[in-house]
Amino acid sequence: MKISIIATSHRKNSESKRVSKILNNFILEVNSSVKCFNLDMFELNIPLWTSEKKDNLNFWDRKLKNISSELTASDGFIFVVPEYGGMATPNSKNFFLVFNNGELFHKPGLIVSISSGNGGAYPISELRASSYKNSHIMWIPENIIIRNVEQFLPGNHGKLIPSWIDNRIKYSCDLLIKYAEYIKPIQKFINRKDFGNGM
Numbered sequence: 001m002k003i004s005i006i007a008t009s010h011r012k013n014s015e016s017k018r019v020s021k022i023l024n025n026f027i028l029e030v031n032s033s034v035k036c037f038n039l040d041m042f043e044l045n046i047p048l049w050t051s052e053k054k055d056n057l058n059f060w061d062r063k064l065k066n067i068s069s070e071l072t073a074s075d076g077f078i079f080v081v082p083e084y085g086g087m088a089t090p091n092s093k094n095f096f097l098v099f100n101n102g103e104l105f106h107k108p109g110l111i112v113s114i115s116s117g118n119g120g121a122y123p124i125s126e127l128r129a130s131s132y133k134n135s136h137i138m139w140i141p142e143n144i145i146i147r148n149v150e151q152f153l154p155g156n157h158g159k160l161i162p163s164w165i166d167n168r169i170k171y172s173c174d175l176l177i178k179y180a181e182y183i184k185p186i187q188k189f190i191n192r193k194d195f196g197n198g199m
C-alpha cells in the first residue's frame with residue numbers, strides 16, 4: 001500500500017510542506033506498513049502544463065516519467081491545498097493537467113485544505129467540483145480543513161487549534177487507506193482507454 005502526499009503551495013518552505021510531513025507521520029501511526037511518496041509541487045519545480053514540451057525536455061521527457069511512475073504505483077492520494085484568493089492554488093489544478101496518464105484512475109483521494117486564518121472551504125468545493133472528470137480520482141466523503149495552520153503542531157498546538165483535530169485527521173487517513181484497499185479490485189475490471197475522459 002502506497003499513499004502519495006502532494007503539497008500544492010507556490011511557496012518555499014511552505015505550510016503545505018510542513019503539514020505534509022505531519023500527515024506522513026499520522027499515516028505511519030495509523031498503519032506502519034504504508035509507504036508514502038511526498039511530492040512538493042513548488043520544490044520540484046513542476047511547470048505549468050504547456051503544449052511546448054520541447055522547450056523543457058528535462059521535465060517533460062525525464063522528470064515527469066519518474067514522478068508519474070511513483071504516482072501510478074500509489075493506491076491513494078492526499079492533496080494539501082492552501083486557500084489563495086478564495087480559490088484552490090494554481091498548482092493543485094495544474095497537477096491534474098500535468099499528470100494525466102491514468103495515475104489517479106479510480107483511486108481514492110483525501111483533500112486537506114489549509115488557511116492561515118478562518119478560510120479553507122473554497123479549495124475543497126473547487127476540487128470536488130472540477131478535478132475528477134478526466135483524472136477519475138475518487139474523492140472520499142471526508143475532508144480536513146486546518147485553520148490557523150501556523151498554530152498547527154501536534155503535541156504542542158496553539159490556542160486556536162481544536163483539541164479534536166488530530167483524531168479527526170487520523171480517522172480520515174485510516175478511511176483513505178481502507179478505501180484504497182477496497183477500491184483496488186475495481187481497477188482491473190476497467191479498461192481506461194474505453195472512456196479515458198469523463199463526459
Ligand SMILES: Cc1cc2nc3c(=O)[nH]c(=O)nc-3n(C[C@H](O)[C@H](O)[C@H](O)COP(=O)(O)O)c2cc1C
Nearest residue numbers: 009011014015016082083084085086115116119120
Ligand atoms: C497569494 C495568497 C493568497 C491567499 N489568500 C487567502 C485566502 O483567500 N483565504 C485564506 O484563508 N488564506 C489566504 N492566504 C493565506 C494562506 O492560506 C496561508 O498563507 C497558508 O499558510 C499558505 O500555505 P502555504 O504556505 O502552503 O503556501 C493567502 C496566501 C497567499 C500567499
